[in-house]
Amino acid sequence: MTRKYQRVLLKLSGEALMGDLAYGIDPTIVQAFASEIAQVVQAGVQTAIVVGGGNIFRGMKGAAAGMDRATADYIGMIATVMNAMTLQDALERMDIPTRVQTAIAMQEVAEPYIRRRAIRHLEKSRVVIFGAGSGNPFFTTDTTAALRAAEIDAEVIFKATKVDGVYDSDPRKNPQAKRFQTLTYSHALANNLGVMDSTAIALCKDNDIPIVVFSLSEPGNIYRALMGEAIGTLVGGTCEVS
């Protein structure tokens, strides 16, 4: 397969990294994702990754249990660094050069986030994994993905998650929900389609960055999506139900 894109940003669900476990990281799953990412990189696609933290800690849950929200969010951001380092390890075992850059300084384990440096790594075919979200509480890793994609001039964001696209309502709650093949940013925002938070979608809309939402449950989907095969739902097109 020949590549469609030169530079992409992959938002990898934290929750997906736990596989069938109730919590944490399943190394077999991480290895499987890494092997698909390796193939994409070998095909010449400059790949940046933002990884979530939902398999370890979500600030909202901490706050719901009575914690200070900002403190809980910082814990969530630190959780994403564990996922970023796990992914780095899996990729490097496949001889794929990587750099983890964090938005909260952790210089003993990762580089600080420096935009120009991240771009240089990508130009040298290194996978750049952005950890610690945006470094700011009250945000999400989806918003981080939109922000970093704009900063590094990525052509597209791939949101790799548990659902196979964007539906007209949450498919986990409504079995009758209809899946979109494509939809506009405005439709996603106006209808509060919860697959990605509104801050992330608004940032993509303002910067004209398409978002492809696809499922991680089918092996090979990361490779297919990042190489440019039309899977999942494209946010940033016209409205079409599949």
Ligand SMILES: Nc1ncnc2c1ncn2[C@@H]1O[C@H](COP(=O)(O)OP(=O)(O)OP(=O)(O)O)[C@@H](O)[C@H]1O
């Ligand atoms: N309209 C919708 N279409 C598709 N999914 C939706 C919709 N509304 C809500 N969802 C939910 O959005 C979830 C995916 O987004 P979510 O941000 O929770 O996970 P993630 O970003 O993949 O994980 P993590 O936060 O761990 O990185 C799905 O589990 C799905 O049930």
Ligand SMILES: O=c1ccn([C@@H]2O[C@H](COP(=O)(O)O)[C@@H](O)[C@H]2O)c(=O)[nH]1
């Ligand atoms: O910019 C950010 C990114 C993330 N957080 C916190 O981290 C957790 C995990 O991220 P997910 O996007 O939910 O996977 C999130 O719940 C926030 O608590 C943040 O504060 N700022």
